[in-house]
Amino acid sequence: MAVEETAPVGAEDASLQDAWERVRRRLRAELGEDVFSSWFARLEIAGIVGGIAYLTVPTRFLKSWLEAHYAERLRVNCIAELPAPKGVLLSVRQASRDTTPAPLAEAVMRSRPASSTTPVPAEAAKPGAATAQSGEPELVDVCGTTLDRRMSFQNFVVGKSNQLSFAAAERIAAAPAGQSPYNPLYLHAGVGLGKTHLLQAIAQEARRLGKRVAYFTADRFMYGFVAALKSQTALAFKEKLRGIDLLVVDDVQFIQGKSIQQEFGHTINALLDAGKQIVVAGDRLAGELEALDERIRSRLGGGLVVEVGELDEALRAKILATRLEALQSAHPNFQVSPDVVAYVARVVATNGRDLDGAANRLLAHATLSGQFVTLETAEAAIRDLVRTREPRRVKIEDIQKLVATRYNVSRADILSERRTAAVVKPRQIAMYLSKALTPRSLPEIGRRFGGRDHTTVLHAVRKIEKAISEDRSLHEEVDLLKRMLQE
Structure with missing residues (x-):
């Protein structure tokens, strides 16, 4: 498919500056x-x-901070106001008179027509050729979404909680086209636990081995499909997708719209039927993605489903040590003792992104104050990260299993139509806990309890609320179940 040339837009262009001001x-x-x-x-x-919008900052520290804390917000706002649908690339401004960042200079060269007097190296002219210079993250354009070369298998920190998902990802990336043992692969995890890193590593390694790869976030897939419809190139968009060896989709829970979900489902079916590999990630089990078409959920749940688990303290310490080592390479005077690393890993127990934030805060303190990082200063620097720790995400399935065990019935009994007292009470308690501890709506809870109506759930919730207000022992029993589920 022909690639339309894009003329570079200079920083002096008035319309660009107006858009940037917005x-x-x-x-x-x-x-x-x-x-x-x-x-x-x-x-x-x-x-x-x-x-791609090429943005610059004066220091590496500022670049690292923006990438760690505001990358998504910056990307969304730039896409909204600038003619930059593929996102942004941050780089450090050079001190010389020529302030054009190296990645932009190379991109401009690649965008020139073949008649240009400045030759373009063959490697740079290839789609997805590296655009970053030494020390900068390399971004590769792969059918709609850029890949960050830092998110490789080599840079992924492995521990007990993610060992299985890492092994499956490596196996799929290395398998010859059409011969993967796990298809589709569905990874699910909460925020900041590494599923995006694994997906990008799969895409990059597979591409390095010569496979045709398409990597999408959910919003980029939706944007690509809608743009193809508007430009009347939907058929070409579909054919392009069906001609790949590996489809990787991140944050599938955000795919919305009946027509888009239908096209996504058709694409999955066509690729699987042709023996092509599919890797998808979401924030929970495929069966729990109520907003997603049931046929898509069934397809995703029919392959290998792996959870990227919570980070234990040992793994958090390894991740933090890796982050600090990378910062120390750029700031040789920045040193953090093992005691401080152990302390931060113990108290910042949420996710990898907060560990990145902790590392950047320690660096900021050391560079701005000129003092060594001690346990006392580390505690002050990361106080907000400790305070904002989120409670454990409770799943309806976990509630059903715990209540069934507690009341000596089976989960199948709770989901059944049986109406004996021995089953009705634990079923109603499980419904009450599902409403109290999860963000699910009453209709969603009803569906998860054997396809019951939302009025049945509402009746159960009100009945247990009344019962625990009158029965002290039941109140304590339900409160104990809550604590067990949230620990």
Whole structure:
């Protein structure tokens, strides 16, 4: 399929600067003046090439901070206001007069027509060729969404909680086209536990081995399909997808719209029937994605389903040590003792992104204050990360299993039509706990309890609420179940 040439847009272009000012106003309104002044005031736009907005900052520390804490917010606002549907690329401004960042300079060269007097190296002209210079993250354009070369198998920190998912990912990436033992692979995990890293590692390793790979986030898949419909190129879009060896889709829970879900389902069926590999990730089990078409959930649940588990303390310490080592390579005077690493890994028990935030906070303290990082200063630096720890996410399935065990019945009994007292009471308690401890709606809870109507769930919730207000022992019993589920 022919690739349309995109003329570079210079930073001096008035329309580009107007659009950039709109981005800045949106960020200031969303984040507040203090945050904007601290982290975004020195962010500048250098140009747009090939659908990518090239942004620059004066220091590596500021670049790392923005990537760790505001990458998604920056990407969304740039896509909303700039002609940059493929997202953004951050780089550090050079101190010389030529302020054009190296990634932009290379992209401009690749976008020139063949008649240009400046030759384009063959490797740089290939789709997905590296655009980053030494020390910068390399981004590869793969059918709609960019890949970050830092998210490789080599950079993934393995522990007990993610060992199985890592092994499955490596096996799939290395398998010859059409010969994968696990198809589809469905990974599910909460925020910041590494599922996106694994997906990107699979895509990059498979591509390195010569496979045709398409990597999408859910929003990029929806954007690509809607754009194809508007430009009347939907058939070409579908044919392009069906001609690949590996489809990777992240955050599948965000795919919305009946027509888009239908197309996604058709694509999955066509690829699986042709023996092509599919890897999908979501924030929970496929069967729990109520907003997703049932046929898609069934297809995803019919392959290998692996949970990327919570980070235990040992794994958090390994991840933090790796992050700090990377920061120390750029800041040789920045040193953190093993005691501080152990302390941070113990108290920041949420996810990998908060560990990134902790590492950046320690660096900020050391570089801005000029002092060594001690346990006392580390405690002050990461206090907000400790305070914002989220409780464990409770699943309806876990509630049903625990209540069934507690009342000596089976989970099948709870889901059945049986109406004996020995079954009705635990069923109603499980419904009550599902309403109290999960964000699911009454109709969703009813479906998970054997396809019951939402009025049945509401009746159960009200009955248990009344019972625990009158019966002290039942109140304590239900409270104990709550604590057990949330620990």
